Amino acid sequence: MPHGDITHIDIPVSDLEAAKSFYSGLFGWQISAPPGFEDYPMWQAPNQxxxxxxxxxxxxxxxxxxxxxxxxIEEILAKVTESGGSVIMEKSPITDTSWWAIFADPDGNHVGLYEGTTEVG
Incomplete structure (x- = not known):
């Protein structure tokens, strides 16, 4: 995906199994945990x-x-702080070829950043 595209949305849940059942039944999402991410089931919308x-x-x-x-990520986090936002979580690895970070905008909204390529499955 190009720079600036929304690439992923995390939904916080307290019961993974109940959430998997809820969202797959509600929207028809395919939900499974890829190898190496067993405690983090990923959902895919019907549009793929x-x-x-x-x-x-x-x-x-x-x-x-x-x-x-x-x-x-480094350049964006620098722009975040220059523009009145704050860094919530510095750049951290997901895999050997992908990273993530979290910032807060001036209104306190948390937004995640993703850089790289993640091969799962």
């Missing part, structure tokens, strides 16, 4: 483009979070 994950709900993760694909 939209997708994301069902992630454990936590104190700092209570609302769905969109992830935007970027060419450079």
């Amino acid at each position: 483009v939209s997708g994301g994950g069902l992630a454990p709900r936590s104190e700092g993760f209570t609302q769905p979070r969109s992830y935007v694909e970027v060419d450079s």
Whole structure:
């Protein structure tokens, strides 16, 4: 996906099995945990483009979070702070070829960043 595209949406859940049943029944999403990500079931919409994950709900993760694909997480995080936002989580690896980070905009909305390529399955 090109720089700036929304690439992924995480939905915080307290019961993974119940959430898988709920969302697959409601929207027809295909939901499965790829190898190496067994505790993180991924959903795929029928359009085969939209997708994301069902992630454990936590104190700092209570609302769905969109992830935007970027060419450079470091450059975007620098622009975030220059523009009045703040870094919630610095760049961290997902795999050997992909990374993520989280920032807050000036209104406090959390947005995820994604850089790289993740091969799952």
